[in-house]
Amino acid sequence: MEKQEKSVYEILGKRIRMIVESVGISKELLREIRIRVGQPLELHTANGTLWPRKAYRIDKQDIEETLEYISRYSLYAYEEEIKQGFLTLPGGHRVGICGRSVMENGILKNIKQISALNIRIAHAVIGCSDELIPWLKDGKRLYSALFIAPPGAGKTTMLRDAVRQLSNDGSTVSIIDERSEIAGCYRGIPQQDVGVSTDVLDACPKAEGMLLMLRTMSPELIAVDEIGKEEDYKALQYVMNCGCKVLATVHGYSYEEQRQKLYMKDLVDIGLFSRYIVLQKQDRFCVKEIRDEKGKIVWESV
């Protein structure tokens, strides 16, 4: 944990770093660092939001310095990520970027004049999926599962830990880590513990990655985060029809909501997922309910 947070702090511009360090906030409680030109520094913690040294306003230089550090003086190497509006740091921390968009023929080509950053700190919580494992594996049989949760409810953390446990238990797992958030790869090497039998395809679009891994690594289980595009659903259906099990996450609040979504509806109706695990934000890593392939509640939080 210490190693991770050090890497987050060291990418902050010197003045911002001084302010964050002067707050003396418990590192485990820190969730987000928000930096906006002309505004005070904003820290989101598990206990609420803080504006340390409110009189100090972030300037352009603070953002530029932070960007230099984030990219290790190689912002050009992150053009593709910037187009998507975020960068991923070693350790899986995600930096959201906001500024002026550069369009070419109606397509977003770049973001310039960056004026705001949101650093979301990844927390690996070893063992957070302990209670879920019996629902994902029965003897040697694996079940495909869909984690449904709103932003910030810990679905990536839960997915990572489930992958770690299943992998350590002998299942061959492939992670398609489009945004480098699950395994937190740095130069292709996972920085998070994702288990001994896990292969990670980093920074690859999910749909393409799932088919590629299916062909090349023969996984028993494929893990993907935040499915949403039409091609993601098609690829999911293809790999599951090939007999490979899938652990996937999706933004949402309930099972019923998923049944109304355009592409997800089809997957739910044909019962491709054996488990639907709904998480809630009320408390971190709090499972609200678990449903079977027919949508019947098999476990519910009291």
Place this chain on the structure above:
Amino acid sequence: MGVRMTACLMVIIGCSGIGFFQARETEKRMLQLKELNALFLLMRSEIRFQHAALEEALDMLARKSRYFKAFFEEIVQRIHKLEGKGFYDIWIKALEKHRRASSLKQEDIEMLDQFGKMFGRLDTEMQISALDWYLTQEKEKENELRALIPKRIVLYRGLGIMAGVFLVVLLEG
């Protein structure tokens, strides 16, 4: 008589040594410029096709380099420790530190300095442009030197020996 002969011989050998050293330095300069050319071409392809970040690309150069290993390693270390407000800051510090260890001349160092100012900022195209600029400049210099260097090497060696002989004649006179 024996002592005088030895002294004369020592003067001639000393002066010739300086001439040969100078010739060797000129040869080394040519070799180092050639190596820089090859390394920058490699970096160009790493950035263009692998989208390598500077730390990664320069680390690869350090591993491939014979003459500039320490220079590139220093930059990689400084990038890793985030020592510097920008890439140029790191580049110029490493250049200042390692220039004496190389056989490059002031004009070569100035070219590298200019390159550092352009590099590490904006988009990939800008990095490629900076590398192309350096490679073009370097090529021109290399062509110029290729014609000049063999003559210079002969000249330095000859001048060294001649200077030694001249000095002996002067001392004897």
